[in-house]
Every structure is written in C-alpha cells, then in structure tokens.
Amino acid sequence: MTADSTPKMFIGALDAGTTSTRFIIFDDAAKPYATHQIEFEQQYPHSGWHEQNPYELIKCANECIEGAIKKFIADGYSASDIKAVGITNQRETTVVWDSETGRPLYNAIAWPDTRTSRLVHHFKDKEGAEKLVQTCGLPISTYPSALKLVWLLENIHAVQEARKRGTLMFGTVDTWLVYNLTGGSTPGTDPKFVTDTTNASRTMFLNIKTLKYDDFLLDFFGVSQGVKLPEVVCSADDNAYGKIASGVLAGTPIASCLGDQSAALVGQRAFSVGMGKNTYGTGLFLLYNTGEEPVFSENGLLTTVGYHFKGEKPIYALEGSIAVGGAAVKFLRDNLQLIAESDEVGQLAAKVPDAGGVIFVTAFSGLFAPYWIDDTQGTIYGITNYTTREHIARATIEATCYQTRAVLEAMAKDSGYELKMLKVDGGMSNSDVCMQIQSDIVGIDVVRPQYRETTALGAAIAAGFAVGIYTDFNDLKNINTEGETTFKPSITEKKREKLYSLWQRAVSRCGGWLQDEDDDSETQEEKRIEDEVQKRFA
Template sequence: MFTPVPSSHPQVFNAKTAELLSHHQVEINQSFPKEGWVEEDPKEILQSVYECMERTCEKLTQLNIDISNIKAIGVTNQRETTLVWDKETGEPLYNAIVWLDLRTQSTVERLINKTPGRNKNHLKHKTGLPISTYFSAVKLRWLMDNVDEVAEAVLTHRAMFGTVDSWLIWKSGSLSGIPISGCLGDQSAALVGQMCFQEGQAKNTYGTGCFLLRNTGAKPVMSDHGLITTVAYKLGRDKPACYALEGSVAIAGAVVRWLKDNLGIIQTSTELEKLAASVGTSYGCYFVPAFSGLYAPYWEPSARGIICGLTQFTNKSHLAFAALEAVCFQTREILDAMNQDSGIPLTQLQVDGGMTSNRLLMQLQADILCIPVVKPSMPETTALGAAMAAGAAEGVSVWSLCPEDLSEVTSEKFEPQINPEESEFRYARWKKAVQRAMNWETTEPISNGNGETSIFSSVPLGFYILGSMLMLIGAKYIAGQWRFSVDVLTVHERRTCTLYEHG
C-alpha cells in the first residue's frame, strides 16, 4: 500500500543478491503553521531514525542474521528540505522547512525583480537551477531574515546549514562502529537503484512528488525547456561525477492524501484505484493539482490548483480518475521537455516509488506517454541505490557496480493501449487547463509602474468614492429628502454612507 506521507524507513539489503532482508517504517509528522508553510521537527526526524534502526535490527535477529554482518550504512533523503542548527549545542534553531513549502515566494519574487529582465533563469548557467521556492538557498535566506536565533548564530559563526542528510550524519557519525559510507539525494539514489548508469537512461519516481531524471554522463547539459541540471552521483573518490537532467513535479502522491484528508472521497489510498477504475474515464474533467505552484517545466509559484470540465454528471469516481491522469500528464510535460533538450526521444520509462503499486496509474502513464513503462518487482529502488553506493565505497567494497556483476532485476512492462491521437487530444485539454491555473497568487505589492510601491495607487478610487458621496448628499438635499438632525443619521443614511465608505 502507498501512503504519501514522509517517514523514516531503514532497509537492509544483501550485497550479493540485492534482496531486501529487513525494514521498518515510522511516519514523521508535518506541521502547517500558515497557509503554504510545511515544517518537520528535526528532533522527531532523528528519533524516528534511531527507532527504525533499532526495530530493523530486532527483525534481523529474529531471522537469525547477526547484525555484525552489516558492513556499511547509506543515507538518502528529501533533498531540498532545509534546516539550521547550532554547532556548539547541536540544537536545531528552527523546524526543518520542507521542500514544497511556499513561504519563500516573496523572497523569490524580490530576487527575480533584481535580475535583468526579471529573468528567473538568470543564475541557471552557474547553478543549473531557476530561482524558485523549491530550492534550499532561498529557504536559508528566509531563515536568516525571519528567525532571530538563526541570524544571531550566523553572525557568531555557530550556524550549521544543510539538508536532512547532513543533519543526520552530523548528529550520528559512525553508528555502533558501522561507517556511513554512502550519501545520495533520494532521486539520485533511485537513479542508481534503477541501474541507470548509461548516458540516456532515465527513471521516474512516484512519491509525494514526481521526479524524472535522465543520465547525461560526465558532462552537464543545460536545459532550454524548463528542466534543471543536477549532479546525479559520484560513486568513488577517483570516479567522475555524472550529471542528469531533472524534471520535478510538486504534487503527485500528495494529491491522494488531499483527496482522502481534505475531500474525504476515499478512506485509504488503495481505494483510489478502485474508484477510478469503476468509471475508466474522467468524463472530460481535468485536475491541475498546483497546490504549491507548478514546478518543471513552468517554475510558476503563482499557479494554484484547478478542476475544470465539470458537468452535472461528474462524480467522485471521475475526479479520482482525473487525479491519476494529472500525475501522468505532468510526467508527459517533463518527458517532452527532456526529449527536446536531448534530441533523442526516450523509448521506454523506468519507474519506481510507492505509487507504482497502482496498476491503473502505470497503464495510464504508458497510454499518455505512448511508450512502454517498466516497473521493477522491488519498487523501493531509492533505498537500494543508497545501499549500493554505501557498499561500493572505498574501504567497504562489498557491492560491485560493474554491469556484468549487477543482479538481474525482474520487472513488469505496461504497453500503451490507446491510439496516439486520443492521447494527444487528452494531453491538449490538460495543457489548456494548466493555463487556467496560472497567475492566481502573488505577494508583490501594487506598483506605480516604475517598479516602486506606491501608497497613492488607491487615490483615484478614493476620489471616486468621496465624489459619489457628495453627489448623493447634494441630490438628496436638493430633492428635499435630506433632513438635518442634531442627533444621528437615520438607519437608512447610515447604511448608505457605510456602503459608499467601504466601496
């Protein structure tokens, strides 16, 4: 079963067979202090890791496996979830700001306004990234500007900043003498776990969000179509770094949680597939789940979620189908951009992540992409990739990454079952819905046209309201309907003045 919530989830693999031997999972609570804000407690994250490791080792003992046989530990994590801690006390100075948090939208808009031509890609040639709420740097900027403890720690050189992996490693070090020898961001780990070591190979991970990476080899490729350039992995001190093109979708599995917790149309995530399959169509309903804006290829934080194409016949089953289609359409947008950047269309897509247990979703994905979708029998390739990196590290060397030594992976292939014309028609309608979702929110103040905030922007409206009130008073006076009183206005005039006072 797929549950789209954050968690700690240690898994133990056999280095020779890649078999999963033991695992345990503990969910991590998220808090939402304000609209668009998403936080996690760093201490809870750390405690959940310790608890999971203890339970995982207990299960190994029950299987008569000696925990002394564990040779190395690999860490993988949400990459942009950001926190700052005091290096002297070891205490976090604020909650971890989660990757899809939107509080930095005003920071992003302010930075973009300072670039020539208000270009969000102004730094892309240096970083590979657009200026976006998604990435950690603007989260750090917000923390420095808004949290006194962080600002003070920065000034006194006590602040440590990083993503969750750096926090865990800094706090844990070597666990019971077992070295932490591998560390990969979750999507890079999935690329390794899918064994996409050749240039041109790609995988898509379906979790809370959706992340498609394509290996571009030892040379970084800058995207002209809304993708980001990222380091895929570096597996060894003397090995070259490999790069990837990446497309990120903010809301994939999270839409399942929204349908369950916010709308209440399902009780468990597994119900979604049955509900959608019961109708087999969205009946012309299209759902753009831009709850946190839109990521690749638009990078538009002002977008918001929209459901369109509703009729009196639309019911919750059609909405469930539209939600699954939305995940597939967003992946299609990224794949199209990736094909344009590389010049070589992808002929099949390797997939992983919890949502891949939804067979209807996988079939829809193949139909909308018009290429086969290949799912490995073991969907948790992210953890596998971290284990492979740790086992292959210098000084550990219990896991060979040579292609001839890698274990054969059994998989299931989903072939397209609709004609390309139907796929293109549905995709075009989706693109139309996306345009409707754009430019809903902004934190920018009213401008006087010169790029400066103006308190006089409401003066014409004020003159209009005042003039209207005077004309009304004059008209009533002339008509003999106005009665002066030493007391107060009648209820009617009081209401009239109130109406005009508030516009």
C-alpha cells in the same frame, strides 16, 4: 564479488523520505532481509507552509534502525554482519542548528514549502539572476534550499543571533542526519558536518561544474558570511561520513549518501547515458542520465548531479521535478475524505473510462518542471452535474501522468533523444491502473520492477561500492530484474492527443491566481506564527 553469489555481507539503507523514514537491510545480491518504517508528522502552520520537527527526523531514523536490526537478529543474523550503511533523503528540505549546542533553531522547512514566493520575485529581478542557471543548474523558485535559508535569516531571531555568534550551521536532511548519527553535540564523539554532491547541487550554492561552493552564488543570496556550510564530498565514500556513534550499529561506517531521486537513479541501474527513471512519491521526479558533462536545459528542466562515486567522475542528469504526486492522493484521503486508504484511488479511477472532462491541476506548491508557474494553486476544471468522485480520482492520477509527459517532451528537446521505455518506482507505481494510464498518456512502455524500494536500494548499492562489496557495474546487471511488469499503450494516438491538449489548456489558464501585493492581514498572521515557533525553539 558478483551480485548473484551466496550472501555473506549485508548493507543497511536509511531512507529518510518526505513523509516517512525506513531502514532496510539488503544482502550483497540486493535482496531485502528486514525493514522497519515509521511515518512522521507533517506541520502546516499556514497556507503554503510545510514544516517538520528536526528532532523527530532523528528519532525516526534511530527507531527504524533499531526496529529493522531487531527483526534481523530474530532471523538468526547479527548486527555485525552489516558492513556499511547508506543514507538517502528528501532533498532541499532545510535545517539550521547551533554548532555549540547541536540544537535546531527552527523547524525544518520542507521542500514543497512556498512561503518564499515573494522572495522568488525579488531575486529574479536582482542583478546577476540571469547567470544562475548556467552556474548552479537551477532556476530561482521556492523549491531549492537557498531561499529557505534566506527566509530564516530574515525572519527568525534565533537564526540571526546564531549568525552573529558564528555558530549558525546550515544543512539539508542528509547533513542533519549524518551529524547526529556520528555524535552530534555528544562529548567525545567526532560528528561529521558533510553533504554529498547530489544534495549540495539542490541548494543553489554549488557550482554545478566545479562541484564546489561558488562565491558568486553565496554573495547573490547573501549567505557568504556567518553561515557554516557542510563540506561537499562524494556520494559513495568509505571515509567521509564517519561511523555511527551509538546504538545497535555503533561503529558501523556510513559509506554513502545520495538525495532520494539520485538514489533511485542508481537503484534503477541507470548507469548509461540516455537511461532514465520516474519516481512516484510525494512528488514525481524524472531523472535522465546525461553522462560526465552537465547539460543545461532550454525547456524548463533542472541540471543536477546524478551520482558521484569516490575515484570516479561525477555523472550528471537532467531532472523534471513535479511537486505533487502522491501528495494529491493524500489530499483526497485526508482533506476531502473521498477515499479511506490511498490505494483506493486506483480502484475508483478504474470504475470510469475517463475523467469525464475533469482536469485537476494539482498545483498545491505551484507548478514545477517544465512550467515553473509560482503564482498558482490547485485548480479543478470541467466539473459538471455529471462529475463523480470516480472522475475526481481519475483526474488526480491523470495529473501526474500529464506532467510526466510534459517533462519527457522537454527532455527529448534538450537531449535530442526520446525515451523508448520509462522505468518507474515509488508508491503510486504500485497501482496497475495508474501505470496503465501513464503508458496511455505518454505512448511508450512503462516498466515496473517487482521490488520498488529503489531509492533505498540505490543507497545500499552506493555504500556497497564504497566498501568494496561491488567493484563493477556488471556486478549489478541481474539485480532486481525478475518479475518486472510492462504496461503498454492501449488507447489511440488521436485520443491521447485530445486528452493532453485539454491538460495543456488547463495549465495555460491556471497562472496568475496569486497576486504579488502585500496583504497586511496575511503579514500579521505570518508574524503570529513565526512568534509561536520562535517561542517553541527559544
């Protein structure tokens, strides 16, 4: 069936992001028919800590499915018209639960969380650390799941006890969702305890070449005993993920699962070597298709699995992960209250021709690719009596654009190929001002699709391949191509380089802010918080 034929079948996509969950129903031409979205609570119990309630993740998923199906039925369709569901999720966020009860043993530790910064330094000094990148594709940092699990094993009594009993289950958000959607601890169900290769490649437990758990990696992080790890399966598979156990979609197969950035790569149809995309979400994530063999970066990038469809060879990608994107806009809105709504940041930024010499290094979780500076926090340089909130707004947008340029330059060095065009999606890409600034700073065309929920679209495309709705990438050549907007550079090369030089100078000065010595008062505060959370999950 071709992508432009009359709609006869539908696919549901569950997009479990960092701050919200949505369920979108697409037809076989990838046109959205119904959607329902819920924003869920973020918990910040201590500086650098970022948690989520695992129960709320499931509750939001179920409510979004119910809400979208209700709208779908109201439009004259039936839930049985949905042939499969695809899942895409925030990556690296870590969940632990008990295999006997199905109950979480602690809050989910979200991917931007930096409580493991001390562990980073410990493991970087450990024998064998130099082998990690060539084995799993990732550097030691607070970002991947590995150190989050280590922290839980070292600090949370309930987790330690479950490990002794042999009932400790570990998973990223995809695993937690699939496990519960397919029945969880409900008697008489067949819950699936699985993860796909794109999510597994973000844990530091997976050998990036064999796509299997690696004994050296498990031993290095001390998790080779007493921890149940999910089975690693393909991103698109008609059998591996089971069927939804209850609710309006009971009996519907889950046919795909991809980490959100891999899903966006698929949604942007970046199926050829050399194609890439940048997603402007809570963070920014630039992925570049490198083909069937992993490419190991010498310039601060990550090697990851782009996607892996059943019966096909895995496709790898280089990734530049930027910790703070939309989160900085949220910071202006919620913490500083400089704006009332997120979309006002572009309106403010447009009122000034530049940031007035202000540089905002939005290192709330340290700096990720290509810098990997853990010992820093958010820093604003260049504030004078001339500075206004308009300058701060523009500097906030520029921070994401400068970091994107740094990642693009690193990718060019690693691949030997410079992108001529940057495909974009995600919340911040809705802003014309932001995308024009991005084009000015990187000096190439920035292309934005009319429909920008490409993460959910990618999950739907993968599920469609798994159940035979699509059989060839040519089926997708016309998907989401109408109404594209192209932003072209509008400033001189001299001005571009001057601005970027100022950013580089700020980055060079922001490291070393955090010290690595123990602080008794901080340790006591962390212990108090841990005790509170343990009581909540007792």
